[in-house]
Amino acid sequence: MRRLRNVLTAAAGATALAATLLAGSASTATADGWPGAGATPASVRSAAYTQHWINLFEDEDGYRTPHPISQPINPSGGIYAGSNYVYCRVWGDEVSGSQGYNHWWLLTDLDWKYPNMPWQNQYISAYGLTGQGNDQANGIPNC
Known part of the structure; x- marks a missing residue:
């Protein structure tokens, strides 16, 4: 006892x-x-989604919406090129450049942020994904 x-x-x-x-x-x-x-790490991770690992060939700006072009807003911060996690994807504004174009936006947590801006659950363009073609974000579920 x-x-x-x-x-x-x-x-x-x-x-x-x-x-x-x-x-x-x-x-x-x-x-x-x-x-x-x-x-x-648990305090800086969104609990609602599963992480899916991706590779970016360039740094990407992060936004509160997948429509920062049609509904102009300033970026919240950004994410660095290389290996990163995302949660899911949504269809949004087209981003284009010398590597093609993409309408998919990926929900993630940013690596850095501007003062008084959110950093969790922000959208980055899928334009910077390595190994993907135009309008592709393969292997990432829809939000």
């Missing part, structure tokens, strides 16, 4: 410690929601 009580006491202590640590990591965010020092 004493051993069971010790196990239960230790479990209760671990639960309290975990709650304190989680509360502490949430309080490290800045006033506009950017994770501060000590933020964990």
Whole structure:
């Protein structure tokens, strides 16, 4: 009986410690929601979607909507070229350049942001995807 009580006491202590640590990591965010020092990957990840890994051949600006051209808005921030995760895709404004064109926009979390702008659940153009053709974002589910 004493051993069971010790196990239960230790479990209760671990639960309290975990709650304190989680509360502490949430309080490290800045006033506009950017994770501060000590933020964990779970605190900077959107829980509603599964991550799908992609490669970008160029940096991309991030926006709050997949229609930043037809409904002009300033970018929220950006994402760097290379390996990144996205959650899903939506059809939006066309982005074109020397590599072709693409109407798909990918929901993701940005690598950097402008002051007072959101960084989670932002859209980047699929134009920068490597190994894809015009109007392709293969392997990424629709939102």
